[in-house]
């Protein structure tokens with residue numbers, strides 16, 4: 001498979017835009033980087049389309065236009081950034097072995113990142129369920145379960161973490177905070193699965209305080 005086919009098969013315009021540091025909103029809209037755009041008028045999905053200037057294309061077109069480089073260079077750049085192997089990879093480069101090592105490391109990071117996002121959203125779901133389960137049955141109930149309080153506190157923090165990871169943090173920030181974030185998530189998972197313990201040890205958000213600065 002040549003580099004164009006390989007990249008087209010697995011990289012979307014959305015991926016390229018986020019990799020470039022653009023932050024699509026929940027409707028996958030961004031301010032168009034190809035015309036003076038004050039409000040988001042470009043939709044980025046598998047392909048991109050700008051309702052303002054009509055710019056359109058796929059992941060490779062986006063990269064070529066955004067970085068001002070040729071199509072082949074754009075495709076090769078994306079292959080490396082997204083950890084995609086293709087037939088001629090490494091021939092003109094520093095050698096196929098080094099290329100493969102770089103691509104492997106990059107691919108691992110992309111998978112780690114995806115797992116992190118999934119883990120946060122699974123945790124969010126679980127917390128919502130716990131809140132429903134331990135919610136006081138009537139508003140006069142003075143005997144509020146600490147498990148309820150803990151889950152309530154954690155859910156807003158987890159919400160914040162998700163927003164931060166997906167919409168705010170740059171790739172570099174995520175890389176440097178990844179380990180700490182995983183530990184933080186593990187703590188939240190742990191204290192919200194132990195149903196026997198009345199002491200949930202809730203101390204939500206050391207990272208939150210630090211990241212919020």
Ligand SMILES: [Zn+2]
Pocket residue numbers: 032033034035037042050051052053054055
């Ligand atoms: Zn535009």
